[in-house]
Amino acid sequence: MSQTHCIILFSLWTLISGYSDDRVRDLMSRYPLIDGHNDLALQLRKLHNNRLNNVNVNNMSNIATDITRLHAGHVQAQMFAVYVMCGAQDKDAVRLTLEQIDVIRRMCTEYKDFELVTSAQELRNSKLRHKIACMLSIEGGHSIDSSLPALRMFYQLGVRSMSLTHTCNTPWAESSSKLYMFYQKQNDSLTSFGKAVVEEMNRLGMIIDLSHTSWGTAQAVLNHSKAPVIFSHSSSYTICNNDRNVPDWLLKELKRNRGLIMVNLHTNFISCKKEANISHVADHFDHIKRIIGADSIGIGSDFEGAVSFPKGLEDVSKYPALIKELLRRNWTEQELADILRRNFIRIFDEVEKMRDQLVYERPSEVQISMEEVQNPCRLVLRHPDSTGSLSEKSHSSSDQSRPLCLALVLLLSNLILL
Numbered sequence: 001m002s003q004t005h006c007i008i009l010f011s012l013w014t015l016i017s018g019y020s021d022d023r024v025r026d027l028m029s030r031y032p033l034i035d036g037h038n039d040l041a042l043q044l045r046k047l048h049n050n051r052l053n054n055v056n057v058n059n060m061s062n063i064a065t066d067i068t069r070l071h072a073g074h075v076q077a078q079m080f081a082v083y084v085m086c087g088a089q090d091k092d093a094v095r096l097t098l099e100q101i102d103v104i105r106r107m108c109t110e111y112k113d114f115e116l117v118t119s120a121q122e123l124r125n126s127k128l129r130h131k132i133a134c135m136l137s138i139e140g141g142h143s144i145d146s147s148l149p150a151l152r153m154f155y156q157l158g159v160r161s162m163s164l165t166h167t168c169n170t171p172w173a174e175s176s177s178k179l180y181m182f183y184q185k186q187n188d189s190l191t192s193f194g195k196a197v198v199e200e201m202n203r204l205g206m207i208i209d210l211s212h213t214s215w216g217t218a219q220a221v222l223n224h225s226k227a228p229v230i231f232s233h234s235s236s237y238t239i240c241n242n243d244r245n246v247p248d249w250l251l252k253e254l255k256r257n258r259g260l261i262m263v264n265l266h267t268n269f270i271s272c273k274k275e276a277n278i279s280h281v282a283d284h285f286d287h288i289k290r291i292i293g294a295d296s297i298g299i300g301s302d303f304e305g306a307v308s309f310p311k312g313l314e315d316v317s318k319y320p321a322l323i324k325e326l327l328r329r330n331w332t333e334q335e336l337a338d339i340l341r342r343n344f345i346r347i348f349d350e351v352e353k354m355r356d357q358l359v360y361e362r363p364s365e366v367q368i369s370m371e372e373v374q375n376p377c378r379l380v381l382r383h384p385d386s387t388g389s390l391s392e393k394s395h396s397s398s399d400q401s402r403p404l405c406l407a408l409v410l411l412l413s414n415l416i417l418l
């Protein structure tokens with residue numbers, strides 16, 4: 001090839017590439033991203049012990065997320081995961097959850113670029129105000145300690161979504177992971193208390209998240225929920241057969257529920273190998289679109305919750321590269337607007353609409369039985385005795401279990417933060 005040909009080809013490539021960059025920028029300015037899952041609060045816990053005063057969230061070059069790069073990536077809203085390790089289940093999960101809610105709420109109040117939102121309308125408004133909307137999402141049902149009042153109080157604090165499990169079973173729902181043995185034998189996919197959790201989330205207007213649950217639990221929830229549900233950070237099992245991903249038959253059930261799968265970008269769930277690139281990620285989008293359509297897809301990056309991301313998608317500033325690849329694969333602007341934000345807003349609207357339909361239902365008073373919760377840290381309150389005073393005892397027969405309980409918390413917390 002002559003030098004002239006080379007120059008012409010290079011000029012053409014630059015022109016086309018520049019054109020598509022402009023097109024992506026224009027599209028993402030009009031339809032900025034709502035991302036379904038980011039574990040920034042986990043990093044604040046791990047790296048800074050939640051001491052927000054020591055951190056500048058505008059620039060945090062040692063991790064993948066900060067305000068400067070969220071703007072560069074056209075991220076307009078982020079579901080921030082309220083995550084506490086499974087080692088805290090039946091111990092101090094509720095306290096740790098409150099602390100994670102506190103640090104996210106503080107961050108989203110103290111930084112003027114952020115804004116905490118708790119409704120679909122507030123989410124829309126935050127775009128008009130050029131804010132990055134923060135949404136609170138509990139990751140793992142162990143955070144509520146099998147208590148519907150605790151679930152309701154988290155809602156009052158602004159939590160609008162909860163995944164029913166993380167990597168551990170709860171007494172009432174099953175995880176996709178076999179990492180922990182808690183509640184392994186007694187459990188079925190979704191117990192009657194688990195159904196009560198689903199019903200209460202429907203009544204409150206809290207989005208049910210099925211990422212991390214077993215497929216059996218996901219199916220049971222899809223059969224039971226009156227509102228659409230999401231997988232906030234899961235990808236296609238057909239493309240990468242990891243149990244955290246969603247098989248086609250379950251995608252079809254999700255479609256019937258009018259729900260949403262927000263594709264996880266973590267390398268392990270994308271290529272099932274140690275490395276991946278943007279093309280591998282786009283394969284997940286193409287496949288899921290083929291099975292259930294672009295109106296059921298979103299993006300749930302999992303930044304800060306995983307260590308390895310595809311080449312070209314290493315941090316929150318890189319989303320435009322993915323949109324550029326999907327444009328190259330002939331995704332329409334309408335489809336991209338859907339996956340960037342419109343699908344999520346539709347789900348949020350529908351969940352709120354169901355809440356409004358259930359407005360006359362009273363808060364559920366269903367309680368889990370002590371037999372279902374094998375928790376030595378739980379205090380058993382008894383009915384008043386003949387003198388009218390309330391007596392108490394710990395769930396296990398003696399207080400000797402308490403030092404053991406505390407030691408386990410410390411040990412397991414250290415393990416999970418590796």
Ligand SMILES: [Zn+2]
Nearest residue numbers: 139212233305
């Ligand atoms: Zn996760």
